[in-house]
Amino acid sequence: MLFERWRQVAQANSEQVALRDLASGARWTFAQLAAAVETGARPSQSISFPEGNSARFILEVLRAWRLGQVVCPLESGQAAPKLSGRPPSGVVHLKTTSATTGTPRLVAFSADQLMADAENIVATMGLRPDWPNLGVISLAHSYGFSNLVLPLLLHGIPLVLAGAALPESVRLAASTERDLTLAAVPALWRAWHEANAVPPNTRLAISAGATLPLGLEQALFSKRGLKIHNFYGTTECGGIAYDASVLPRRDGACAGEPLAKVQVTVAADGCLEVRSAAVGQTYWPEPDSSLGDGVFHSSDLAELTRGLVHLRGRASDQINVAGRKVAPETIEKALAAHPQVRECLAFGIPSPDADRGETIVACLAARGRVTGKSLKEFLGARLPAWQVPREWWLVDSLQANQRGKLSRAEWRKRYLAIASAST
Numbered sequence: 431m432l433f434e435r436w437r438q439v440a441q442a443n444s445e446q447v448a449l450r451d452l453a454s455g456a457r458w459t460f461a462q463l464a465a466a467v468e469t470g471a472r473p474s475q476s477i478s479f480p481e482g483n484s485a486r487f488i489l490e491v492l493r494a495w496r497l498g499q500v501v502c503p504l505e506s507g508q509a510a511p512k513l514s515g516r517p518p519s520g521v522v523h524l525k526t527t528s529a530t531t532g533t534p535r536l537v538a539f540s541a542d543q544l545m546a547d548a549e550n551i552v553a554t555m556g557l558r559p560d561w562p563n564l565g566v567i568s569l570a571h572s573y574g575f576s577n578l579v580l581p582l583l584l585h586g587i588p589l590v591l592a593g594a595a596l597p598e599s600v601r602l603a604a605s606t607e608r609d610l611t612l613a614a615v616p617a618l619w620r621a622w623h624e625a626n627a628v629p630p631n632t633r634l635a636i637s638a639g640a641t642l643p644l645g646l647e648q649a650l651f652s653k654r655g656l657k658i659h660n661f662y663g664t665t666e667c668g669g670i671a672y673d674a675s676v677l678p679r680r681d682g683a684c685a686g687e688p689l690a691k692v693q694v695t696v697a698a699d700g701c702l703e704v705r706s707a708a709v710g711q712t713y714w715p716e717p718d719s720s721l722g723d724g725v726f727h728s729s730d731l732a733e734l735t736r737g738l739v740h741l742r743g744r745a746s747d748q749i750n751v752a753g754r755k756v757a758p759e760t761i762e763k764a765l766a767a768h769p770q771v772r773e774c775l776a777f778g779i780p781s782p783d784a785d786r787g788e789t790i791v792a793c794l795a796a797r798g799r800v801t802g803k804s805l806k807e808f809l810g811a812r813l814p815a816w817q818v819p820r821e822w823w824l825v826d827s828l829q830a831n832q833r834g835k836l837s838r839a840e841w842r843k844r845y846l847a848i849a850s851a852s853t
Contacts, residue, residue, distance in 0.1 A: 604629030
């Protein structure tokens with residue numbers, strides 16, 4: 431089904447440029463790309479593991495579709511998962527969860543589910559063939575696969591692979607096109623903004639992988655008149671909500687409206703439930719009641735107001751202080767208002783006082799010199815005393831992981847390792 435759809439797209443756009451790989455200097459029209467994958471012997475493996483961010487990734491996906499292999503994308507250098515047995519019937523794609531809340535899991539998708547996600551994204555965002563996608567994010571991640579790979583192969587949206595996300599690389603890559611669509615993560619948008627490297631020919635700007643900080647969105651709009659559209663989705667169900675407004679948001683918790691053909695509700699536990707034809711088939715090899723039959727019960731706490739999705743943190747990230755629970759986003763939002771705070775994360779660690787439960791730690795990168803005492807005083811005027819962090823960890827920068835996320839679980843693990851080594 432997927433390969434037949436690709437053949438239709440390639441035939442309809444045969445002479446148009448489909449793919450540029452700036453690192454190698456190679457380019458393919460749709461006809462040339464189609465011809466490049468029509469030959470080759472059937473492999474012995476039933477699962478294909480395309481890897482990296484080059485044109486080879488695209489070619490391997492197409493060959494897998496032609497030969498009936500299941501596709502399981504990998505990040506550069508990522509080891510292939512150890513799989514026993516074949517995926518369930520009808521499964522053509524396996525995604526690896528981002529593991530921000532624990533051990534990565536595989537999510538199984540049918541061809542219809544992949545196609546539905548791509549259709550929802552293209553229709554909602556208005557992706558256009560005359561605004562090629564500039565590829566700087568991971569093609570293996572759900573975000574990159576759904577926003578870059580599938581629009582190319584199923585909808586004829588050309589793709590330009592930049593080769594690197596460094597500011598100068600992005601400048602050079604953007605210069606190859608008259609107009610473009612640029613999908614990235616907040617950390618990249620911040621780096622490009624600070625380096626004055628946001629391409630002036632960007633017609634559609636998208637940010638996902640983590641919530642786009644409101645201050646960054648407003649700064650980009652004020653300086654360049656460029657609206658960055660916040661996009662929210664998950665590995666399990668693809669795109670969920672998109673901020674299509676033409677002006678910066680006023681509430682950083684607002685994820686936008688549900689995508690076309692996506693329905694959302696808030697379950698009794700306060701978490702968002704998603705229903706659409708793009709919801710994955712199952713977790714594999716171990717199913718879970720949170721995913722299946724077209725429904726995904728997320729761990730994202732949410733509110734629905736006037737048709738907009740507002741995210742209120744993750745149920746699994748809530749910090750328990752003497753029986754009272756606080757979402758780390760509440761602390762981070764207040765701390766981010768400090769003029770010297772560039773980036774911040776809050777998380778809980780086990781407290782030596784068993785009755786207290788957890789101790790709140792604030793990890794932050796500052797623009798200048800700050801002290802825990804001054805930050806504590808600043809938050810004391812904005813938060814209840816029990817929500818003010820007791821531990822302060824100043825770092826040079828809060829680096830995102832491979833998927834563009836600031837993982838509280840990863841930073842908590844680092845903090846505990848350092849604390850353990852010092853005792």
